[in-house]
Amino acid sequence: HAESNINAGKQKAESCASCHGENGNSMVATFPKLAQQHSSYLEQQLRSFKDGSRNDPMMSAMAQTLNDADIADISAYYAAQKVSENTLPVLAADDEKPAGNKDVQATIAQGSDLYRNGNLKSEVSACIACHGPFGEGNKPASFPALKSQHADYLIKALTDFKSGARSNNPENIMHMIAKKMTDEEIKAVSYRISMM
Template sequence: MRRPALRGAAAVARAAWVVLLCGGLMAARLPTGARADAEAGKAKAQVCAACHGPMGNSTNPDIPILAGQNARYLYLELKDFKQGRRSHPPMSPMASDLSSEDMQDIADYFAAQKLVPVRFNADGASIEAGSRKAAEVLCTMCHQGGFSGQNEIPRVAGQQYQYIVKQLQDFRSHTRTNDAGNMASVTRNLTDEDIHHLAAYINNLQ
């Protein structure tokens, strides 16, 4: 008769641990004194359109949609590319010459754009399996209901399917590590099938 209680206690402890990780990540990475200028960002972001598409709506499955993304998340990712905490051959040199003001302006511009999702043609069973797995691993504890994100936690609803798959795989393999270990912990027990189901579910959210 003790097993259900133990499972309940373990679930509570796990939820508390996730909250602490998310909260610690936010507290550690909040930029101070940020002043963003969306109009200035529009001019500075023109070069980004070559890969990320007009107004940040990428149609390339390997390149993330930036439109509607949280400004603080975008700012911090640009900063990580610039400072070497995250590495990507096209992005690292693009970010290397950006000032803090440039990054804030660009982030604010893309955050103000309307996301135009590119839907992956997933079957209903895969989407439902992804929904169950998302609930199991407590995704919304950080990414919020609807996967709209918050502050430096990204919006992932409607993101490119293939990009989601790649990032989850990279977190699992520790190829991507600029998240204070939170996503590595979440993904470590995910199978490739789990990851594809999660990507199908998240991509098809509004």
């Protein structure tokens, strides 16, 4: 029953709050927000950390402590929270001229264009097709929500997909997409998504 999952999950998620924040709205740019993320996606990622197919020094250890019921309860809890708008600066302080010396506006515009249209020349698919016009993702398909996620985390996720460091799902579509993206495109689209 969904309501009992959420209540149990709230208790069980107490040990996660130190990194993922109150109600899953992390305030640290390298710790992803979990609020309002689809529960099926969260469950998938926690199982991947637990079985070692996705690796992170902190999460791999945390996931070992969770059984199937914990994973279901915690995921239901975070999915029921509301994601907060980003209050951290979009651009890192040391990154005044990101993405090949272009100004900030041009970078954001490049990110918008890539998100909506992809890159026809290098065959990067349009993100909007799966992650939605508002970054809301697609719940039935377990395509994660990206809306208001921290830019630094998004850059790391895309860079890990690109290098293959993150490929827990053998048919991971993101692996194929990110391989075709330049580092400049990764930055631009991440900045744009963090403002959604």
